[in-house]
Amino acid sequence: MLLGVDPALREALSKLTNTALIARCADLPETGDAAVFTLRLLARRIQQLTAEVKELAHRVTKAVRHCRPQLLDVTGVGPDSAAALLIAAGDNPERLASEASFAALCGVSPVEQSSGKTQRRRLNRGGNRQANAALYRIVVTRLRRDARTRLYLERRTQQGMSKREIIRCLKRYVAREIYREIQPTPALAASSSAA
Structure with missing residues (x-):
């Protein structure tokens, strides 16, 4: 124009x-x-x-802070990613029996892939795609800003893993960390069951 x-x-x-x-x-x-x-x-x-x-x-930030304020304190987690992960977990995050079930829900659980002599794991194509994308954004942010994540990337690269495989592993680690944050605290769980 x-x-x-x-x-x-x-x-x-x-x-x-x-x-x-x-x-x-x-x-x-x-x-x-x-x-x-x-x-x-x-x-x-x-x-x-x-x-x-x-x-x-x-x-969105206000809603996330009201629901799970500690989630925004996790490295790399912004309001949009936190909201997507909370939506994926749903209103009853206690129904998720373990961090493995949350990882499967987000589509970051490892899937065995083998052909002949090679035993590998690949990215899971299932699960909630928005939650998976949120985990990816968190991992990318950590790769840029978190020293521990960069060290992990360097170590795994030296071991011969591709960047794609490393990101898959990191998404699983982040899912494990997020699972602990979204689980209701004992006081909160007791008050909601009493109501």
Whole structure:
């Protein structure tokens, strides 16, 4: 759209950052020019959608903090990932008998794959795909920011594992950690059973 506006305006807008560009375009005066009108319309829509995203992120964070506040303290877990994992666990996380059942629910339990002499495990294609994607996001975040996870990656790479196999193992470890966090505390379980 910037190509269709007056060259002087285009030059003034080209030097701005995205945030400043959107703010400036939203405040463009009405000139009767279709390109300027479209720029203003698009900028205002971006501002509106950005405000909606912030509001929804705030609400998701508030809901997760109300349900399981400790979950957001786990390394790499953000509000979206926490919400996806809590939704996968459902209203009765105590029905999950073990961390292995939670891992299977999330599609990160190992599946045996062998052909002849080779014994391997592969990624599970079943389970809740949103929970699986949340675990993947957590692992990727940890690979970038967590020293222990990077050391694990280096060690397993030296042992000859592929990055895909390492991520599968890490997703299982994260599922084990998340399972412990989503299980109701004894006081909470006692109060819900009494009600």
